[in-house]
Amino acid sequence: MPAKVILDEFEIEHNLHEGIDLDDVSVTIAGLEEEQTVIFMRDSRSALSWSGYIPLHGDEIGKLTLGRHDIRQFWAMSDSYTEDERDFVTCKKGLALKLTFAISKTSASTEDCGSPSVVDHLSQIEDSAIYTPVEIEQMMKDAAQTPALFPKHLAQLAEAGHAYLHLYGTYFTHRFEDFGDFDNVTRAIEAYQLAMEGTDHSELAYATYAQAAGTAYTTRFTLFGDTADLDTALSLLNTAVSRTEVEDIALPERLSRLGIAYRHRFAFTGDLVDLENAIVNQQRAVRLTSSSHSDFGNRSVALGISFDTRFHRKGDLADINRAILNTRRAINSTSEHYERVPLWLSNLGIFYQGRFLRTGMISDIDEGINTLHRAIHLSRKSNPKLHQWWNSLGNAYRLRFSKTGEATDIEKALEFQTKALENTGDEERVKASHLRSLGETYWRRFEVTKNLADIDAAIGYIQQAVDLTPLQHAGRPPRLQLLAVALESRFKHAKDKCDITKAISLFREAATYPIGRPGTRLRAAKEWGLLCRHHDPPQSLEAFKVLVELLSQVAGLEDTVQKRHETLVNIADLTMTAAATAMDQGQFGTAVEWLEQGRCLVWNQINQLRTPVDDLRAHDPDLAERFSKVARALEESGSRQEEEASPNEVDATDERVHFVAAQDEVHSHVKLAKEFQTILAEIRARPGFSDFLQPPRISDQLSKVPEDSAIVTFVMHEDRCDALILRKGLSVPLHIPLEKLTLKRAVAMKDDVRAILMRGGLRLREVNPQPDGEEDDETRGFAPRRARKGDALKKILEELWLKVVNGVVRGIYGEKLPENPGERLRVWWCPTGPLLFLPLHAAGIYTQGGSSAQDLAVSSYTPTISTLLTSLRKSHSSRIAFPAPHNLLLISQPATPHLPPIPGTTEETRSIQTLFSGIAPATLLEGSEATVSRVADELKSHSWVHFACHAVQDIDSLRSGLHLHDRRLELIDIMKQRDTQTEWDLAFLSACQTGTGDEKLSDEVVHIAAGMLVIGYRSVVATMWSIKDAYGKDVAVGFYERLLNQGVKGGQGQSGPAWALDGAVRELRRIVGDKEEGLLAWVPYVHYGM
DSSP: OOEEEEOHHHHHHHHHHOEEEEEEEEETTTOOOOOOOEEEEESOOTTEEEEEEEETTEEEEEEEEEEHHHHHHHSSSSSSSSEEEOOESSSSSTTEEEEEEEEEOOSGGGGGGGSSSHHHHHHHOOOOHSSSHHHHHHHHHHHOOOHHHHHHHHHHHHHOHHHHHHHHHHHHHHHHHHOOOOOHHHHHHHHHHHHTTSSSSTTTHHHHHHHHHHHHHHHHHHHOHHHHHHHHHHHHHHHHHHTTTOTTTTHHHHHHHHHHHHHHHHHHOOOOOHHHHHHHHHHHHHHHHHEEEEEEEEHHHHHHHHHHHHHHHOOHHHHHHHHHHHHHHHHHHHTTTTOOOOHHHHHHHHHHHHHHHHHHHHHHHHHHHHHHHHHHHHHHHOOTTTHHHHHHHHHHHHHHHHHHOOHHHHHHHHHHHHHHHHHHOOOOOHHHHHHHHHHHHHHHHHHHHHHHHHHHHHHHHHHHHHHHHTOOTHHHHHHHHHHHHHHHHHHHHOOOOOHHHHHHHHHHHHHTTTOOOHHHHHHHHHHHHHHHHHHHHHHHHHHHHHHHHHHHHOOTTTSOHHHHHHHHTTTTTHHHHHHHHHHHHHHHHEEEEEEHHSHHHHHHHHHTTTTOOOOHHOOOOOHHHHHHHHHHHHHHHSSSOOOHHHHHHHHHHHHHHHHHHHHHHHHHHHHHHHHHHHHHHHHHTTTTTTTTTTOOOOHHHHHHOTEEEEEEEEETTTTTTEEEEETTSSSSSSEEEOOOOOOOHHHHHHHHHHHHHHHTTTOSSSSSOOOOOEEEEEEEBSSSSOOOOOHHHHHHHHHHHIIIIHHHHHHHHTTTTSSSSSGGGEEEEEEOOOGGGGGGOOOOOTTTTTOOOHEEEEEEEEEEEEHHHHHHTTTSSSSSOOOOOOOOEEEEETTTTTSSSOOOHHHHHHHHHHHTTTSSOOEEEEGOOOHHHHHHHHHTTTTTEEEOOOOEESSSSGGGGEEEEEEEEEEHHHHOOOOOOOOOOOEEEEESSTOOGGGGGGGGGHHHHHHHHHOOOSEEEESSSSSSHHHHHHHHHHHHHHHHTTOTTTTOOOSHHHHHHHHHHHHHHHHHHHSHHHHHHHHHHHEEEE
């Protein structure tokens, strides 16, 4: 049986521009029956010839060379098909080998290619009889040996024709790729540049020369880091793409090259718009490339690298999965003998390392190590990138060591990384990377061995890496940070104060660096601040000021709300540490300002996007319109759902097309975020608008607190717990130290309340309907209520009173406490941390003669101080005023499908509708009428709304919502509401858990009540846990009776929803009492807003 020979189409097609196919190639080997596979590869990038090796039991036994002249001879034939026979050059004696092959012209003629093929190009050169390609190649070799010949050659070739210059440059590019001499890149650029200068921009050849030159400029940038080269590359590659028709087969390669250049600029500047431009162009290139095309692998790998880059910038697991997926596709699209496969495998191994860092799965790092070993095994020993793969393999072993603690892993890491450094050339960028890696590995070993020689070596190597890193490179901050970490480690062991002083300085430099990943700079700011708390307390304020400012960049507007919440879970405690540091320094106002900036970050961002621009419109209507338009689009982009990417192989055209559309949305989102920041800068440059959307100062907040009221917020940190009271007339917040409270105890109290509610069936995350035939009291939760015995809740409320609320209330009133309910002040609680899940409004001693918060204050809550003050500002009054209802929307769900019935909602809403008769129109949507679309539509035209239904706080906080007839009205749906025809004033959420958020995001206050405030409702009644169906009607009707009887039109003092709810709940308390069962019935009702 003849052996089968495969001629590698990539190299053939790439260099002959899809001019021919080679097929039906077979080899006859005397005395050999088994079939073999042969891969044809080009001999070198500077030669137009290909060789195929015949393997026999793992050994190379023969080689066939197919030269350019063979191809040219065939191309000149009129026939479309020919056969040829060739003797092998044998590597072993005793074997007679003869190969027969056939080549045929492809169906795509040169006229269909959109630009001249390389074969035509060679034909033109040879037919002109001035210089043949062989002669030009020899000129290149001569100039490489004798540089003085290079200008002479340029002049000769320019006179002969610009196509010669292009080919001359191409030979220099190939020589660089083969031998790595940097001067070859510059010579290629000069040749390409001269070819462009002599070519009219309208000619097709100009785009070809621009692509070649742009690619060469990109290469030179990667070698020397000169941003001027990268700017030139982007300009040329954009020109090449813009001058290429969609049907042109050259377009995918130009798009891919353009994407690579954008990715390089992102790596240097950290500008996300560049990275999104990279992905969009590369995704388009891959989409335009058939999976059977020779360049499919290269383009898929390039796209994978960009996804990996975005993964390291934003931490989205879907991106690293896409990086792995695209690289796998590339590897699977060709034979492992293809010369680029080792490079692709090395990328894949690095990507597995990245996913390991995100998931901690040992299988990922094992796969990464195996893949890198395979890449090295398949690579030729002369491969100039081999040292980079040794370095990557060392990184992988170090990462596995961090997981397993196996000493052999850290030794292998040092072995490979030392080898990598010893074989690195003079390229500073690569050398700096290897030095950094080796330094980190020595540091990791020191953390185990405590051998000072290791940490000294680590610091030495990392310092060299820093010294070699350009000042304007985005990779500088993480190296500065690593050096600081190593110095801090040595200080802990050797106690040399010089080390800690330098570490603080380096953390400061990394945190305040003008470029680089915000996440890296945030971590540096955290370490800077924590070190300063112990070693330089005054400087700690500067550190945490930088940290708080960086939070909004780490969870920036370019991400979806969902993604921002995921990011904030991991950094939720930083704001509180900053506030505690300010408290340590006696900066109570700063503590409040930082709490406002760093807490409820997403709500604050949405509030910014909804900011009225009436004042700006009076000064500059065009700028105001631009702001409003971009803000609206940015909010819509932020509310979209994140795309998921499976870690498994997916080979479907529909999937690729779907992702392109999704990626376009991401790209648009990032551009909008950048445009928003640009417009913001323009607005702030206008006279009188320098503070536009700037974080509020404490002096402004204190001046806007209503009379006869107070706002209370808290610092809840492991080192200290404090209350801060804002009142009109104060110059700084009033500080109430909570000396009897610790963060640990507050967390325990929160957990105890949750346990009480779980035992009582009052706080569940899934549907748990009653068994058939079992009768029990219905609740607005998802489970029948069980009998409550004991006094667990009463004890928690008492402890909360003694350790928190009593001191705060007495701080507000001083010595003169109110003697009757009418003298009580309004108190807005702005709790933080575990206090968000504790009923501060109901704290008290519930025994005869005891005091409680309800006796001394009319309580309300607010997610942030700014949210409240913004709502109060709309009333245009220094006192609290609440508007009369224009109309009321009532939603009742007595029998929601798949949920327990709550028949009391029918009587509740109909009673309220009757109550409003003659006062204001009341629209009732009951049962099947209350669909999500219908309710969302009706909300736009009603100023008050009342929901009587089931609700749930979901594990995915944005999916928390109110159960309507067809589905859940989710928080993300509510957040999308805008463009109403009327002012939203009141929302009554007569359901369970509408005022309780996600414990993982406690200081983001992600619950339904907060969402209603953010989208514009001034006042919201909600619940902390499930309410009893019968009491729901009593409290709701009592609330509206009091509210309507107060004369709400412009009413002040003892009026408004807070007072109305206070009265209705006090009446329920009178009925049910203060025993455990009674407390569970009336305590959950809470008021948010004005």
